[in-house]
Amino acid sequence: MPHINAGKTKPEYDVIVVGSGAAGGQTAYTLAMEGVKVLMLEAGRDYDPVTETPMFNTNEQAPLRGAGTPEKPYGFYDATIGGGWQVPGEPYTQGQNRPEDRFLWYRARMLGGRTNHWGRISLRNGPYDFKPYSRDGMGFDWPLDYEDVEPYYDKVEALIGVFGSIEGLENTPDSLNGTLMPPPKARAAELFALKHAKKLGIPFIPIHRAVMTERLNSKKIPKWLHPTNPKAQATLAQEMDQRLACFWATPCGRGCSIKANYQSTTVHIPPALASGNLDIITNVMARIVETTSSGKATAINFIDKTTGRDYSVKGRVIALAASALESVRIMMNSQSFHHPDGIANSTGLLGKYIMDTTGARVNGQIPTLENLPPHNEDGAGGGHIYSPWWLYKEQLAGKLDFPRGYHIETGGTRKMPGPTSFEGFEQITGGAYGKKLKEEARRYYGSFVSYSGRGEMIPNEDCYATIDPKVKDKWGIPVLKFHWKWNDAEIRQAAHMHKTFAEIIIEQGGKVLSEVDPTGKEAIFRPGEIIHEIGGAIMGEDRNSSVTNQFMQTWDVPNLFLTDGASFPSNADKNPTLSIMAIAWRSCDYMMEEMKKGSI
Amino acid sequence: MSEKFEYKRMDRRSAINWMFAATATVHFLNSKALGLGFNWEDVNKGYGPDPNLMTPEVPWERIMTPKQLRTTAKLADITLPRTSVESPSATEVGVPDFFDEWISAPYHAHQEDYKVITEGLAWIDEESQRRFGKDFHELEEADYTTICNDIAYLPDALPEFEEGAKFFSKFRSLTMGGYYSTNVGTKDIGYVGNAALLTFGGPPREVLKRLGIDKAPW
16 A cells, blocks of 8 residues: 555545654554554655655755755755745744744655754653753643653664764663664864863763664564564564665765665655555645544545645544644644634644744854864764753752753864855955965865754743634645744843853864854744744643643544644753654554544 | 745854854754745746756856856956866856856845846956956956955955955855865865765874874764
């Protein structure tokens, strides 16, 4: 059972999954491998990383030498299809005019969604991250603990392949011994930063990224993941053998034709398809969840983007995994007698508490890194080191003026130059040109660094989405309108990032090239810009104060699940993708138990 | 749907958009790439949101005039002259054509560059005529150097050369971008990579020594 056309669906499926990225991929995988009949709907086109990834193509071969444009914001070779910040014909609107409050929504329209291009940073939430309210009285606790999710982090990491190290740091959980792959060696700029940041008490360690630094053990892992299911073991083992280890070249953002990194299209979807239990329809836009006269979810109504025709497909369970905000949009648009304000919205909480990660960056130049002998620093694509948040104790003791932490990612390697690499270069060289400029280019190449913070925001009443009463997309589906306000908690954190990153640069004897902003107001990135948007249908202990339970099952409609980040009630500084997969897997295990019991 | 965003604030934050410094994990995000302040109507000749990445094509026409290209070639080779067989001049690796592709592109940021570059090219010819009675491309080193020095660096430029200095700043960054993004330029600047390896060994011993590091921590 493969990719099918919109009109060729079975009369009914066990589960219909909307979306094919980290959440949709994991949901389809977990269910299909265990024999559940699944239909996956994807709004974008079919996409094959094996044949479509421009692995070794150079900037010289690309339009504008690969520069980012509004149609390919992360550069020509970036895997994203659909336009990213602005998808043609699919607008979103803003509830306010202040430019800094305008929410940026990054979307892909392709099988596998944003997993094809993402940074592959795979960090676990720690014990504190599930109980933030208990710790500092702000935001919401999760109705589950780290211990509930830990086995699923173990499983996801074993399935997708993650490199990293075991460090034993506070609220920075270690992985299951033996499942992490060896971390790649740190590069020159990374080693130098690590050495000097230590003096500031900042602990740079190997980052965790979903890139295979060695082959997956296809004999051991499938048996461990699917202990009672020989068919799933065989299917997974076969697909795992298709994946090769990283050969230390070409940026991960292009995707990976040798399947060395995680993307849903190379890791989740192939075994799920091979199980024979998954149908996929691409190029269809889910419009609403249809309900019975008693308010139970019964089908998904979608539009075939190719023909413009409307279809409904029945499912015993509906799992929305369209990305947090797209799932919220579908729910808000699913209005009926029983659900006048959108499906599963009896609390009126739908659309509330949307979150992104805070971001700020400082650039610098390090004289010690000038004129280094040329050497290969491609490595595993992204950064090889990061610093987890290191001031938990100071924060708890009230010594900082912001409540939540951030981690530090580093930039600065001898990457392949691009057409915009030299903007502002004359500020370093005092306006050199001619032979001297060539010498300066060689001298300074590889000596520029950056430090970026990725921090936790507190969910607040001013960050929410509604349906715009006037604007529809090109298929006539009402669009989302965003409302946003950063609070002092986030702005002060961004100020701390700037101050800290400048110190890291100065400690290395370097020059700070960015304007350091002591207020944080200029430092903080735009809402949505980090592309870690979650929330909008938060989970909780009881049905009066949340949209779903801890299994991402909506309180109002027991056969409607949200297996993406929509139900996350907090957004730890840890990049959310790994948590989305782990918690989706847990949700699916519960869903299958409930289906067996006959309660849904 | 078009949205006109104000993006000055972001430009200031990233006063130096140095690609090698951008955090690799989020690739390189600058205000131009964000697509702020453009209309989809303006980009109907762009390559679209789903171009063929394997055999790329540039769908827009190049619009620079022969005179503009001649002046570009001259100034590009002054900016990055031939210094050895391995390090050819800007025109030898096709930088003028890169300019033509770049400023002819239908995207908003490129249209802004079009204005800066074409106005600057016209200005430098006028300035050349005013000083020497010739177009810029006809000047000898002693003469063009006087003009280039006057516009080499904005903070040092006299008020009457500020516009010229802004132009040269943009021109230089595009010349360098066009030069060092070729396979020849990439090698010239010292980039080593884009080749499959069995292992990734980290920096060689000589580099570690320069950094004052005896042994990498892992």
